[in-house]
Amino acid sequence: MSVYVCVCMAITDRQICEAAQGGARNLKDLRRDLGVARECGHCAAYARQCLEEAKQDQKKRDKTKRLVTVNLF
Ligand code: FES
Numbered sequence: 001m002s003v004y005v006c007v008c009m010a011i012t013d014r015q016i017c018e019a020a021q022g023g024a025r026n027l028k029d030l031r032r033d034l035g036v037a038r039e040c041g042h043c044a045a046y047a048r049q050c051l052e053e054a055k056q057d058q059k060k061r062d063k064t065k066r067l068v069t070v071n072l073f
Pocket residue numbers: 005006007008009036037038039040041042043044
């Protein structure tokens with residue numbers, strides 16, 4: 001289930017997560033790629049939080065992937 005993070009631009013947390021996987025690293029990247037916080041700006045703090053959580057999840061997945069790779073060889 002997705003929730004809207006930016007109502008003005010109809011951007012969901014899932015889209016922010018996908019943007020993080022695609023290389024978005026900060027709010028400026030989200031604004032450029034998705035249009036987050038381009039209108040009223042009320043979503044900026046929550047969008048930043050979603051991005052940070054997505055980046056942390058990505059790091060955990062990468063670490064797990066490395067451990068699995070190391071254990072395979
Ligand atoms: S809620 Fe994101 S710009 Fe208004």
